[in-house]
Amino acid sequence: MTTRIRLCHLYPDQLNIYADRGNIAVLRRRAERRGYELEWIGIGVGEALAPDCDLIYLGGGQDREQALIAPDLARRSDEISSALEDGAALLAVCGGYQLLGRGYRDRSGVEMPGAGVLPLETVAGDRRMIGDVSIDCELDPGEMLTVVGFENHGGRTLLDPGAIPLGRVVHGFGNNGESGFEGCRLGKAIGTYLHGPLLPRNPWLADWLLGQALARQLGEPPELEALDDELEYEAHAVALRRARVRGGKFR
């Protein structure tokens, strides 16, 4: 019997601005190529996470759409935390990343509460941080990976003391343009500003997430058969060059 990976995609109708379906397509295809099935379940406002969820996904949205889902997401603190405790992996990008923190404070000081799952908070900044990014990260001890993407955010995200970033910024702004950190990592949960979408040009990150998701059922991440990733490497190399040349500059 094939193992089925159950993916809960929160608010696909509202949080979909940066081609989040590209990330889903990559997860699905790379799972299928290894003989696993990916079951996609869209979770809207007021709907509960599916039981036995292996992977949770949250994308980014425009301000209006984020405001529409924020109150619902803020009520999910326990639900998401217990799914993580149960072994689910998680990927949150951009707006979804911000709202998994304690909240977002806009320029007038109004606070939009978040889910409080990730140890961070976000405050609005003056100028948007837009451009290509590259970061170095160590998802498994001793294994350094380069991850590339595109960022476009007005918020400055501040990690709590002791919180673990996803990676160290090589080119680009990252969480706030000052700390040198990008994203946040909490066990098998990852939050990041990097879109593009993120996974097509960073297939190793997609595979890491699949492995962590599978580990919920299999006890540990299975060995995933290598795929022909020539195009992915090429797209990665181009994005890395862009980050080197034009990342981290205000326009």
Added chain:
Amino acid sequence: MRIPLVISTLVARAVGTASRRSGKGGGTTLPGRVLNALNPAGMARLAARLEQGSAIISATNGKTTTAAMTAAILASRFRLAGNPAGANLSSGISTALLYTRGADLGLFEVDEAALPQVTEALKPRVLCLGNLFRDQLDRYGELELLAERWRGVVSGLPADNTLAVNEDDPQLAQLARGRESVIRFGIEDERYGGPLPHAADARYCSACGAAYSYELAYVGHLGKYSCPGCGFERMRPNIWAEEIELAGLTGSTFRLRLPERTVTVKLGLPGVYNIYNALAAATVGYALGARAEEIVSGLESTQAAFGRSERIAIGEQKLLLLLIKNPTGANEVVRTLVADGTPKTLVIALNDEIADGQDTSWIWDVDFEPLLGGLERLIASGGRAAELALRFKYAGFPEDRIEVVPSPAEALDRGLELTDEKGELIVCPTYTAMLELQDVLVARGHADPYWQRAARAREESGEARKPR
């Protein structure tokens, strides 16, 4: 120190002449940039000299084509000043105004983000708002912010302004509510509607936040909507298209309902999206007094705007360039290609310069999937060719049928090689890839140099053109 207008215009024109002589191009924006720098009020003062005032067209998609159609409608009625080469930032508008000797009406397409500044300076008697789609988020920011800026534009319009608005776009329809002088245009033909596509933008009511309920959508989020939350709904347009018959890549026929007349239009440009452009042009023409006959002949005589869907002969083969730049526009190109019989070979060139959008994530929001059934070979080109190849790979298109050829010139050659002796090759480039391809076509003698064309277009529409 304030530099008098007469001096700043002389300097700006001299810079333009020098730049043109040097053959380096830039003639469509440089003089205006000089003028705007020397004399910030220059644009407004030059515009004020136009006896019949100005009309402005703005939209995410279709500005250049709509302006070309409108110019053709108005050509026998006015001596037009305009920016037909598509230089639509304030530098382009000022440049056009510097070369308006003898013109009496300004007709300009204006960039969505530049609209507040240009409207303020030109105080247009007609403003046409065509559509707002998600486009180049890294450059324009979020759609909501742009819509808010446009709200400011509309509320600051002079009292005698006529607003021509696409009633099928709920965000724009909402901006026009409560204004006195509004002409609404739209489509009334249920056979061409469908469900809301993945990349649809205005899903939520800008008044109350509830999700719009769509009876059907024609292009992106343009369609028949209503808000279950606050009751806001689409009104019947004043000018509309009905009984649409699409004829693949060659054009369409439809009935155009004007307030007093109904006429049949045979459009030489493909797709429902060009019917929207025609409706926008007809509405601006109508607002400026054009008769139904002038509207029909103007629309029917319009050929593709610069590079938008241009057919070029290369020996016995033909090349069709179809510009793609954002999800909704690209979706319409895909829809038109499929309706015409999916081509076996397709070149798509994805660049990521500022004018294309440096963020290429938008290609993942395009519904390329309908092409996959008939397509035999994809030639992925441009600076981000590999990213485009991945888009198709993860859609399930076999990797061994994708060729990555980053140079657009080489991709063109490869495409022609795979095309029948007397066949037609379709190339879908983003904006700067299109410019690259045009340079190649010029160098090989298949097309005129861009600046010559632009200059000629300016002569034809701008300088002292006599009414026919």
